[in-house]
Amino acid sequence: MTTFGNKFNRSIRRFGAKLDKGAHRLGVKTHSVLNRLDKGIGKGDVILRKADNTMKRISTMADLVPTPLNPLIKSVGVGLHTAHELSKNAKKASSSARGHASDLEKFNSRKYAEEALDNSTYDGFA
Numbered sequence: 001m002t003t004f005g006n007k008f009n010r011s012i013r014r015f016g017a018k019l020d021k022g023a024h025r026l027g028v029k030t031h032s033v034l035n036r037l038d039k040g041i042g043k044g045d046v047i048l049r050k051a052d053n054t055m056k057r058i059s060t061m062a063d064l065v066p067t068p069l070n071p072l073i074k075s076v077g078v079g080l081h082t083a084h085e086l087s088k089n090a091k092k093a094s095s096s097a098r099g100h101a102s103d104l105e106k107f108n109s110r111k112y113a114e115e116a117l118d119n120s121t122y123d124g125f126a
Contacts, residue, residue, distance in 0.1 A: 016109040027105030034098050041090050048084040055080050 055077035062073045 016113075019109040020107060023104045023107035023109075027101045027103075027107070030101035030104065031098070034094055034101060038091075038094055041087060041094065045084070045087040045091070048080060048087050052077070052080045052084045 055073070059073055059077045062070050
C-alpha cells in the first residue's frame with residue numbers, strides 16, 4: 001500500500017472512530033434523559049391513576065344521588081381518565097425511544113458501511 005493509501009486508511013479509521021464515539025455518547029445522554037422522563041411519568045401516573053379511581057367511585061355514588069353537580073363530576077372524571085391514558089401512551093413512546101437509544105450506543109460504523117455496500121448495486125472498482 002502506498003503512503004497515500006496508508007494516510008487515507010488512517011483518516012477513514014479516525015473518522016469512523018469519531019462517528020462511533022459520538023453515537024455512543026448520544027445514546028448514553030438519551031438514556032439519561034429517558035430515565036428522568038420515565039421517573040417523572042411514573043410519579044405522575046401514580047397520581048393520575050389514584051385520582052382516576054377516586055373519581056370513578058365518586059361518579060358511581062353521584063349517580064345514586066341526583067345533584068346539579070353530576071355533569072361536573074363526570075367531566076372531571078373523563079378528564080382524569082384521558083390524562084391517565086396519555087400517561088400510558090407516554091410510557092409506550094419512552095420504551096420505543098429506549099430501543100433506539102440502545103441502537104445508538106451499539107452503533108458500529110464499519111459494520112454499517114459493510115452492510116450498505118453489500119446491499120447496494122456497487123460492483124467495485126472495474
